[in-house]
Amino acid sequence: MAILRFIEAVAAKVAADEVKAWLPLFSQKLLSLAVARLPEEEQDRFQEEWAADLLEYPGECVRVVRALGLLFAAWKIREVDEYNITIWNGIRFTAMLIGSRPWIHHIGSFLLLSVLVFIDLHFKIKLSLYAYLSVPIACTASFFFVGAILFGTSLGCRFFWRFHDAFFGTFDKFAARYRR
Amino acid sequence: MSSETPRMTGPTLKVLGQLIANPLSGISGADISKATGIASGTLYPILFRLEKAGWLSSQWEDGHPSELGRPRKRLYQPTSLGMMQYKAAFQDIAPVGGRLIWQF
Numbered sequence: 162m163a164i165l166r167f168i169e170a171v172a173a174k175v176a177a178d179e180v181k182a183w184l185p186l187f188s189q190k191l192l193s194l195a196v197a198r199l200p201e202e203e204q205d206r207f208q209e210e211w212a213a214d215l216l217e218y219p220g221e222c223v224r225v226v227r228a229l230g231l232l233f234a235a236w237k238i239r240e241v242d243e244y245n246i247t248i249w250n251g252i253r254f255t256a257m258l259i260g261s262r263p264w265i266h267h268i269g270s271f272l273l274l275s276v277l278v279f280i281d282l283h284f285k286i287k288l289s290l291y292a293y294l295s296v297p298i299a300c301t302a303s304f305f306f307v308g309a310i311l312f313g314t315s316l317g318c319r320f321f322w323r324f325h326d327a328f329f330g331t332f333d334k335f336a337a338r339y340r341r
Numbered sequence: 342m343s344s345e346t347p348r349m350t351g352p353t354l355k356v357l358g359q360l361i362a363n364p365l366s367g368i369s370g371a372d373i374s375k376a377t378g379i380a381s382g383t384l385y386p387i388l389f390r391l392e393k394a395g396w397l398s399s400q401w402e403d404g405h406p407s408e409l410g411r412p413r414k415r416l417y418q419p420t421s422l423g424m425m426q427y428k429a430a431f432q433d434i435a436p437v438g439g440r441l442i443w444q445f
Contacts, residue, residue: 206415207385209401210370213412214381217371231380237386 169290177278180271184221187271191228197234208216222275225228229268257286347390349430352379354433356387357427360397367400367416388417396423 192215211231215224252256273296281288347353355377360368368376374384391397398420401413419427 209406209412210415211385213369213414214371214374214412217369217375227381230383231385233382234385237382238389 165290166287169287172290172293173278173281176274177282180275180278181221182227183271188215188221188224188228189227191232193233195228195231196252198239202240203238207238270300273300347394347396348389352383352389353391354427354430355379356384356391357396357419357430358422360417361427363423364419364424367402369402369414369416370423371414373417390409392417393421394422395420396426403443 192208192211196204196210199207214231215227218224218227274293277288277293277296280286353366356373356379357383359373359376370381370384370388373379373388377384386441388397388399389434392399396419397417399415399417402409402416
């Protein structure tokens with residue numbers, strides 16, 4: 162029992178250190194991804210503006226949440242710039258995101274593990290090692306499941322919206338990844 | 342490129358209100374977000390729409406990133422058109438029983 166507790170404590174510490182070390186890189190990756198989604202003529206401006214925006218917030222967790230918001234903002238700005246927002250564009254964007262960036266699948270695990278580590282360390286509630294292990298497994302499985310559904314939906318959308326030129330632009334980039 | 346008049350939603354009014362409160366110095370997106378509580382995913386598309394419609398203008402803060410030691414902030418200022426639209430929106434709102442409601 163004592164050994165198990167020791168392993169739990171070590172695992173919690175290692176997980177907390179990992180989260181702390183990866184969060185800055187994670188928010189930067191999200192920022193780059195958001196900027197890449199913008200119209201080309203706006204990318205340089207928003208790269209600098211949003212980098213300054215993230216630095217206004219001291220906590221790394223807050224920066225990650227803010228960077229996720231910027232990802233959503235980039236999508237909406239692109240829609241403003243090019244075409245109207247439709248639910249299909251939303252589905253397509255999510256499908257493209259999950260399909261083209263494998264590490265996106267781990268966002269859920271990452272955030273949930275952070276919450277578990279926080280509960281463990283802050284409230285001194287000892288969680289089972291199995292709780293920690295089940296989170297990434299469940300999240301990865303569910304994200305792949307959702308990704309598969311969205312990918313299928315997008316293919317359906319393409320069939321129905323074949324004359325919707327707004328649909329083709331980014332969808333084809335996504336589809337090209339799977340043709341290779 | 343969209344040239345439509347932006348819709349006067351609650352967040353849009355909040356953003357315009359915050360910009361009008363700082364008309365000369367300008368205010369960054371992060372500061373607007375902190376003051377209004379509007380998330381980045383909603384705020385920047387609103388700023389982008391308002392700027393495209395000519396309701397606000399933006400410029401980089403003074404200084405070079407190498408001198409500042411960080412990326413420059415983009416400062417937003419309301420234009421006279423933006424101020425007019427903001428005032429016009431509030432003319433459509435009337436106080437009734439201590440609360441503001443839209444007049445139809």
